[in-house]
Amino acid sequence: MxxxxxxxxxxVEECRYHCSDCDxxxxxxxxxxxxxxxxLGEYHTDCKSFDAGR
Ligand code: SF4
Incomplete structure (x- = not known):
């Protein structure tokens, strides 16, 4: 689990750290x-912990 x-x-379901069946x-x-x-606008912020895992 x-x-x-x-x-x-x-x-962001593409991230390896995203829960597979919940947000x-x-x-x-x-x-x-x-x-x-x-x-700077709200669309210019990113999660820097994102990892595509590929
Ligand atoms: S690391 Fe960032 S992008 Fe990835 S699941 Fe967590 S919050 Fe989302």
Missing amino acids: ENINKSIQCT YCSLDKILVGSHEKFG
């Missing part, structure tokens, strides 16, 4: 950052 962290909701992350903690230095 994989770990489910109910404090971290996530819908939660399985890590204890994640790192969130931005890929834009200027003109």
Whole structure:
């Protein structure tokens, strides 16, 4: 049974840490950052703990 962290909701099913049958992350903690230095909007933030696992 994989770990489910109910404090971290996530819908990125492509990530290896995504719960396979629910919208939660399985890590204890994640790192969130931005890929834009200027003109920051909500769509410029990313989960830096994402791992495609491929
Ligand atoms: S590491 Fe990030 S992208 Fe991956 S499941 Fe957790 S919150 Fe989602």
